[in-house]
Amino acid sequence: MSLRIQEEMDLMEKLEILTDAAKYDVACTSSGVDRNGDGKGMGNSVAKGICHSFASDGRCISLLKILFTNECVFDCKYCLNRCSNDVPRASFTPEEVCRLTMEFYRRNYIEGLFLSSGILKNPDFTMELLYQTLYKLRCEYNFQGYIHVKAIPGADQELIDRTGFLADRMSVNLELPTSEGLKKLAPHKSRKTILAPMRQIQNRMTENKEELAVFRNAPKFVPAGQSTQMIIGATPESDYAIVSVAESLYKKFRLKRVFYSAFVKVNEDASLPALPGGPPLLREHRLYQADWLLRFYGFEADELLSEKRPNFNVFLDPKCDWALGHLEQFPVEINRADYYTLLRVPGIGTKSAQHIVQARRFACLRFEDLKKLGVVLKRALYFITCSGRMMYPTKLDEDYILRNLLSEKERKPLGIDGYRQLTLFDDFNMQAADIIRSECGRVV
C-alpha cells in the first residue's frame, strides 16, 4: 500500500514539473483534421478544434501539453531547461503518458496530446522514445484523438517518418527568426538542422497526398499539417524581418501555422535583453494580426511593412495602418465591390465580407444592415459607401481618420453635428495627430 502512495506522489510531481517545463510552447490547437472514431477505441477529431478550458493567462487549453522529459543536453540561453540550469528534472515513461492521456480524455478534459521533449542523451534516442509513446497510445490503447508531436532537430529521418504516420500534426521549432540569433542564443542548434526535418516533413506530406489519391485507405502522414514557432523579442529583429520569415515559411514550406511567442525571461544571462515592461505582448498581438492578414486576407508582407518602416504601429492594427496609407483605394462601395476588396476594409472580416456578398443579392444593403451583418462600423465608416453615400459626412483625410480611430469611445466622429462645445480646461489638441504619428514608428 505504501508503495502505491509513493508512486502516486511521483506522478503528481512529474506532471507538475513537466507541465511547468512545457508551458512556454505555444500552439495548443487541435484543429485541421476531421476524423470519426472507428467504434473500437476512443476518440475522434474535429477540424475546427475544441477548447476544453482556459488557463490563468487566457490561453486555450486544448491538449495535454507536456514534455516527455525536461532533461536536456542542449544549452539554449532562453530556455528554462538548459543543461546549465539547476532545476528539478523528471521523465515520464511511455506508459504514464498513455494513461494520463486516456484518463483525461475520457473525462473530456482534453482534446488530445501535445508531446514535446528535452534532448535526452541524443536526438535519436529522444525521438525513439516519442515514437514508442505514440505507438503505444495509438495501437495498444486505441486512441483516435488528436496528437501533436515535436520533431526533434537532428533526429534520424526514418524515425521522424514513422512518427509522422501516428501523429496529426508535427512541428519543428524555428526558435529565432534569423540564423545569427540562433547562433547567439542556441549554440547547439543551427538553421540547417531545424529546416532539414521541416523540409522532410513537407516532402513526405506531398508524397502522401499522391499515395492517398491512388489508395484511399493508405495511412495518412501528418494530416493536420505542420507548424512552427518563433520567440519574439529575445533578439533584435524587426517586425518586418519576422513577418517576411513567416511569409516564406507559408509559401516555401507550406506550413499550416506559424506561432509567435513573446519572450518571457526565465534565465539571467548577459546575452538576453532586459524586459522591464514584461513580455512584449502587444508586439506579439500585432504579429498575430499580421499573420491573419497574410493567411486569410490576401496581404503580402511587403504591403504591410518595408525596410523604411520596419515595425508595426503600436496604436493601430496593421490593417487600419495599411488602409490609412492607401486612401486612394477608398471609399469602397459595399453593394458592388468584390470579396477581396471588401476584405481590405478595416472593420470587415472574412465572415462579414461573406455575409455582405450573400445578402446583397437579395436587397441593397444599408448601414443599419451592415451593423447586423457583423461589420465594425466605428472603424469601417470612414472607408465605405452604401449606394454611393458615406454614413456621415466624414473626410477622407489621413490625420482626420487617425484622430477619430484613436479616440476609444464608440461615438460619432468629431464635428459631425457641426458644433462642438468648447470648454475651458480641455486641451483640444489640434496637433495631437502629428505628435502621435511621429511616435508611431517604433513598437515598444
Next chain:
Amino acid sequence: MGKVVFQCEDSTDGIFTGIYDAWDSRVGHRNVKLEAGREYDMELFSEYRRVETDGVKAGKVAATIRRKLKADVYEQIYNATLSREKDKAEHIYRTVVMGLYMPDGENIMQNLSNYSVRRVFECSRRAGHEAHQFTGFLRFSELKNKVLFAQIEPENKVLPLIGDHFSDRFPLEDFLIYDKTHQMFLAHAANRPWMLISGEVPDKEMINDISENELRYRKLWKVFHRTIGIEERKNARLQQQLLPLRYRKDMTEWDDKEA
C-alpha cells in the same frame, strides 16, 4: 388588427406542427402569429388557438423543408427550434413561408437583411455555438459502476446537438449527460445509439458515488490546469471572456472542494 395566434409546445415537433396548422388554417400568412411555450403577454384583439403537437404533421413539415429548402437550411431551422429565444417560432414560420415561395429556396438563409431570416440565423448560431462550447467545457466523472456522468446548465437545448459528437468519441463507454435547465438526460450505452429522456431528475446518491480513481485524476487535472498558465502573462479578464463564469460551476478545475 387582431391576429390569429397559434400557441404551440416549445419543442421541435411542437413548432413544426404550429407551422402546419397556421398554414392549413387559411387565414392568410399576414394574419397569423406563432408562439412557442407559455411566457407571452396576451393580446386583447387576437384570437388564440392551441396547437396539439402531432408527429405526423411535424414530420410532413420537416420533410418539406428538407426537400424544398435542402439539408443546410433544415439544419439551421432545427437548431433554431432548440433556441431559448421567445420569438423563434414566429420567425421560423416567416422564413419557411418565404423560402417556399422562392424559386431558389435553398438560398433563403443568405437573405440576412431580412429581419426574420436574421433572427433564425442568430437563434441557430447561438444554440450551435453553445453546443460547441459544451463539447469542450463538459466534464465527465467516473462513477463506481464505471458509468461516466456529466451535468450541464445550458441556455438552449443543446443535448440533441452534442449526442452524435460524444457517442462517436466514446463508443465503448456508458455515459449520461444531464441538462439541469431543461431536466433532460442524454443516455448512451456502449455500442448503442444515444437517446434523450426528459422529465427525470438524477439520483443524488448515485451521482455522488464516484469511483476510486476519480479523485486522483481530478487532482492531477487541477495540478495541470494550475501549472500550465504563465505567471508573467496573467490575464484574468481574457480568461473570463473566453470561459464565462456560468460554465464554471460544473467544471472540475473550478471546483475548490477537494483541492
